Amino acid sequence: MTGNNAAVTKRQPIRTGSVIRFLFLLVLSISMIYPVLWMLTIALSGSGGMFEVPPEWIPHEFHFNNFIEGAKKVEFGHVFLNSLIISLIVTIGQVVSSLFVGYGIARIPFPGRKLWFYLFIGSMMLPSIVSLIPVFFVFAKIGLYNTWWPILLPAFFGNPFFIFLCRQFYSAVPYSYDEAAKIDGANHLQIMTKVIVPMSIPLVVTMIILSFQGSWNEYLQPLVYLQDQKLWPLSVAVASFSGAYGTTWNHFMAVNLLYMLPLLILFFAAQKYFMQGLGSLNNSGLK
């Protein structure tokens, strides 16, 4: 088929084309999320439910009790609270510190800012395990092993990716805003908190979401630093539960779902920002 033919014939089959595309996407998306739906099936079925051949897609009776039984096994309330506290503090730390650094690099013309910007971006390339081991021993030496401090403290020293996002965003804001504020007698701290940051609420929300998500999912750091089960966040507790599953897959899947739940709620509540924030990445590509 030549190019001309395609251009002429392309308008007529648009309906069937759309239908095919719709059905294709439907099948594909169902197969994508099928494991999650299946997980729900197991979480609701009795202890022998998943051994049945052929497997039951909808259990004939719902065992909501699995959620309670599973939650008891991992002391869910306690571990959930641990995760929540850690994630909230990490989020505040990362977002606030990155806003400062990003503003400084983008809006204050000081010597060496380009160098620091490249150093920050460059450090994104460093595998996190490079810093993990040497830093582990510093924290252990000052007596912070088996506490939350090694997980919480680093958050207050900026996140390279967020610094990058802030810098890209703030570099695009016209300088006339700063000048107008300066004439009114504002200093940089005031310009940042009263003018620039309020202009970038979508950016801030995006960072909050990404930071909370990242911290909620973090596994390696708590695994390395926290020996005491009482201090564990959900990630480590769930992983250790999976090692000891035995025959209680249904309890385990119920807990797994409970672990996912806050992120699911966050995702659906803040969908717009998820899509926007990541979309804005394109305009800030590595140029």
Next chain:
Amino acid sequence: MKKSFWQKDGVIGYMFILPGVIGFLFFVAYPLLSSIYFSMTKWSGFDTPKFIGLKNFKYMFTMDPTFWPGLRATILYAVISVPLGLVLGLALAMLLNRSLPGIKIFRTLFYLPVVLPIVATSTLWLFVYEPQFGLANNVLKAIGLHPVEWLTDSRTALMSLMVIALWGVGSNMIIFLGGLQSVPSDVYEAAEIDGASKFRAFFSVTIPLITPTLFLQLITGMIGAFQTFVQPSILTKDGGPDFSTMLLNFSIYKNAFQGQDFGYAIAQVWVLFVLIILFTIIAFKSSSSFVYYENDSR
């Protein structure tokens, strides 16, 4: 009017970026420099590191039975799953770029796996791959094929981990969608007037205009893939059959925090680091031939 010390841009600037500077010095510069030394020590973590020169590296390259299979797995994992993820992500983004009933729901469904905690999804996949009653084998049986020992067969174990990575293709999709939507529609109109087919327009207009996005994702995807840890640690616990899933990052963790062999683990860290730098340099060097920037004046 002369500015006081605290009003100088240089001073204020550094006050603003101070968190980043401290973070860089402590979490990047110090670990990097100290690990050059640590990589040449015998160090259990409790004793003082003992300098042994290049013995760690010699052991790694000549004696350690896990190293070469692990290195092979690490490279295979990155160079297969990342480009495949890019192609699939772009294909999905193309399908989801035009209006269609329920398009937002589709986008959400494809993005969903990316949002879920990786520990939770890894344990879920552990169950999907369960040989007796797992979902994967149920599907195979339903269409009349033989069940497969997904995670305990050295031929399929690494591939099984790649499938999980591809399940997260939604993150590529969403970034490509943003890229596609930033392509101005008049470019397509111009191409259509010039008589270009859709196929031709895709390769001559769409692809060139989204290469910066493509490149960014290639780099970040590679760096991420080289650091895969959770999947092998949960799904194939000891590095899989014949060390076929002994990904470097996981091997480092095992040697350090389970084997108490920190000097050796840090030597492996350097191999991982050099690997990432090498692949990044290759990507950057070759990028000039395929990445197109609209205003190339920079």
